[in-house]
Amino acid sequence: MRVRRRATLWSLALSVVLAVAVTVSAGVGPVRIPPATVLRVVANAVAIPAGVEFGTAGAGPLALPRLGVVYQSPFAFPVDDTHRRIVVLVRLPRILLAALVGFALAAAGTVMQGFFRNPMADPSIIGVSSGAAAGAVAFIVSPVALVGTLWIPGVGAVDVNLSHGAGVSLFAFAGALVAAFGVYAIATRRGRTPVATLLLAGVAVQTFLGAVISYLQLQAGESLRRIVAWLMGHLSGATWSEVLVVGLVVPPLFVVLLGYTRELNVMLLGESEAQGLGVDVERTKRVLLAASALVTAAGVAFAGIVGFVGLVVPHMLRLVVGPDHRVLLPTAALAGGTFLVAADTVARAGATELPVGVVTAAVGAPFFVYLLDRREVYEL
Amino acid sequence: MSDEVSATDDGANDEADAEHPVVVRDLAVSYGDSTVVEGVDLTLEAGSLVGLVGPNGAGKTTVLRAIRGVVERDAGSVRLDGAPLETLSARAVGRRVASVPQETGLSFAFTVRAVVEMGRTPHRGRFEGPDASDADAVENALARTRTTAFADRPITELSGGERSRVLLARALAQETPALLLDEPTASLDVNHAVETMALIRRLVDDGRAAIAAIHDLEMAARYCDRVVVLANGRVRAAGPPDAVLDADTVHEAFDAEAFVGRAPATGGRAVTAYPSADAAAHRVHVAGVGPETARIVARLGAAGHDLSVGVVPAGDAAALAAADVDATVVSVPPFADVDESAQATAVELAECAAVVVAVTDGSGTLTGAIRERADLVVDTADPPTDETLLARVAAAAGSDA
Numbered sequence: 209m210r211v212r213r214r215a216t217l218w219s220l221a222l223s224v225v226l227a228v229a230v231t232v233s234a235g236v237g238p239v240r241i242p243p244a245t246v247l248r249v250v251a252n253a254v255a256i257p258a259g260v261e262f263g264t265a266g267a268g269p270l271a272l273p274r275l276g277v278v279y280q281s282p283f284a285f286p287v288d289d290t291h292r293r294i295v296v297l298v299r300l301p302r303i304l305l306a307a308l309v310g311f312a313l314a315a316a317g318t319v320m321q322g323f324f325r326n327p328m329a330d331p332s333i334i335g336v337s338s339g340a341a342a343g344a345v346a347f348i349v350s351p352v353a354l355v356g357t358l359w360i361p362g363v364g365a366v367d368v369n370l371s372h373g374a375g376v377s378l379f380a381f382a383g384a385l386v387a388a389f390g391v392y393a394i395a396t397r398r399g400r401t402p403v404a405t406l407l408l409a410g411v412a413v414q415t416f417l418g419a420v421i422s423y424l425q426l427q428a429g430e431s432l433r434r435i436v437a438w439l440m441g442h443l444s445g446a447t448w449s450e451v452l453v454v455g456l457v458v459p460p461l462f463v464v465l466l467g468y469t470r471e472l473n474v475m476l477l478g479e480s481e482a483q484g485l486g487v488d489v490e491r492t493k494r495v496l497l498a499a500s501a502l503v504t505a506a507g508v509a510f511a512g513i514v515g516f517v518g519l520v521v522p523h524m525l526r527l528v529v530g531p532d533h534r535v536l537l538p539t540a541a542l543a544g545g546t547f548l549v550a551a552d553t554v555a556r557a558g559a560t561e562l563p564v565g566v567v568t569a570a571v572g573a574p575f576f577v578y579l580l581d582r583r584e585v586y587e588l
Numbered sequence: 589m590s591d592e593v594s595a596t597d598d599g600a601n602d603e604a605d606a607e608h609p610v611v612v613r614d615l616a617v618s619y620g621d622s623t624v625v626e627g628v629d630l631t632l633e634a635g636s637l638v639g640l641v642g643p644n645g646a647g648k649t650t651v652l653r654a655i656r657g658v659v660e661r662d663a664g665s666v667r668l669d670g671a672p673l674e675t676l677s678a679r680a681v682g683r684r685v686a687s688v689p690q691e692t693g694l695s696f697a698f699t700v701r702a703v704v705e706m707g708r709t710p711h712r713g714r715f716e717g718p719d720a721s722d723a724d725a726v727e728n729a730l731a732r733t734r735t736t737a738f739a740d741r742p743i744t745e746l747s748g749g750e751r752s753r754v755l756l757a758r759a760l761a762q763e764t765p766a767l768l769l770d771e772p773t774a775s776l777d778v779n780h781a782v783e784t785m786a787l788i789r790r791l792v793d794d795g796r797a798a799i800a801a802i803h804d805l806e807m808a809a810r811y812c813d814r815v816v817v818l819a820n821g822r823v824r825a826a827g828p829p830d831a832v833l834d835a836d837t838v839h840e841a842f843d844a845e846a847f848v849g850r851a852p853a854t855g856g857r858a859v860t861a862y863p864s865a866d867a868a869a870h871r872v873h874v875a876g877v878g879p880e881t882a883r884i885v886a887r888l889g890a891a892g893h894d895l896s897v898g899v900v901p902a903g904d905a906a907a908l909a910a911a912d913v914d915a916t917v918v919s920v921p922p923f924a925d926v927d928e929s930a931q932a933t934a935v936e937l938a939e940c941a942a943v944v945v946a947v948t949d950g951s952g953t954l955t956g957a958i959r960e961r962a963d964l965v966v967d968t969a970d971p972p973t974d975e976t977l978l979a980r981v982a983a984a985a986g987s988d989a
Contacts, residue, residue, distance in 0.1 A: 473702075474706050476696055484689075485686075489678070
């Protein structure tokens, strides 16, 4: 009971912090917008279903009757339209993407550190980041442009253009999952996946993919700049559809991870003891690996390699709320979202925009040294 | 030998097996190419404590791990409450057997209560919070192991003894019919060791069943209803401690010479082990009384010599030791005069012995008749060490031959 209350209270508090960070961040930029205005813009943008309407979809003989929902905003605060456009179309998608990616990376990092019982573990340890990088770089370097038109019955013609961001993200996502599955397959023998083998298989795959990425960079020519930008992590040019995709992928998987927090605690005792306490260790490992690989993949596919969030944030929160994953996982995830929102705000606040990965690493590395100095990391 | 054991001791049929918390039949486990245990039979009945004894590497821990399904079996069957292990989910196993490890790998600052609460894992659904039965089980477990006082302290701050009690509490919170304990007293000092064993004994008396891997033979003899002696992955002997823990079994299992006597304080078996001397066995007659004679009888008996002892007063330390090593004893009632026939018997035994050891302590029991024949005279004021004693007996036997 007490654990649940602690988890709830901490999560509420950190949600408030995250909301404040998002609001403040939306006001920062070349055009300064006061937080109150940001809140009004957001309130105006809130849409609630207000009714239904009938219409038709398609054309000609394929026209189908269709039921539509009418949305209406309950608020109509007077807001400068330029401010509205800046907040809704430019800043909010980027900020929310940062929040979701930070959330995803910190959640996956917490799970990986507990899973490996290793303080140096982070989401990249099972090859997810390298796989994403290899996929993204391969796509950027390759001359293929996936442009075409899909005809989806009932919806109509949809233009598909994968030559830009979407293609990179798709390839990064696929690369991440292929690499993670590869690591898992290499480390699994007769239905058992020893954690130590998994760790080493991860290192091997990462090293190999590192070679692939280096080679591709040599061949990149004009695309090199884009590759470097992607590899350092970036959130610029985020769109609402990206937010939507990450927002659809991450929360359900996070709920799955939340369902395994007790197992994660028990797994800290060691696999043999966990088994003795009635945990199906191999199945739990598969679920945790798959869920955190997907969560990480969703994050890095859109934001590139953002380092240190998944490593440092769980450590920070462990110092504050303790090692119990029932409290640690939700709080670390929320703090990760806040951390990346703050880091990205710093990254874009200056005269020239920095890659967000540079900011997180620049903040994260010294903090990690501080942790080492306090010897806290030895205790996970 | 294990076949014989299973036939006589565990000779229950399958129907009876169904009622026992743990039944292991013909278990074999190997790691890679090396077979660790083979042909192990073991039955744990409700309300009984079975001690699994044997030297390091005998396979005790492996047997425990196989019962929990943590290691793969090459052959054999394990049934928990009648259900074959392979048909049970990890959760179902966790509700049937709880295991207490030697040490926990837990170096995280979980509170004691949180650790004990982990024992409820097999009883709770994924998104369920703890209910009243969970809370009760946790509080009970804390109370029984007397860990309530530090329930809110981080486990990392506890001493070794306290930590092992917490691990036991965690297993109790699992509320399983059977407990598996891996060296529950190995890291404890003597008072905590005894306290822990007494607690386990009480739990068993209250109806639980427990298997404990124990290397301390006296502890096993004192607290267990039955002991199973493992050596080189096989069952060497199984049965009540008094029947099983004899010098031969200990010698065979541990490759150590042992004197198995009776601990006066507990009435249980007292096992004194010696390094294996590997000396040839001889007929040895020992004459003398008192503790020093008893020591010599115990050591020579453990070394495998065929002993006769006398004349000694019944009830003397030497007489008790002689009985424990199955020596031929010539005794007279305490405080009685040595009668002629006893004296004659003793002399005759001494005559046909390869070596005669006389222990002088000036009590007069040792008569000249035997002292004259003594190859080796030991003065209680300046007793030889075990090694010297064995060497001198061997030398005397050699010169005789």
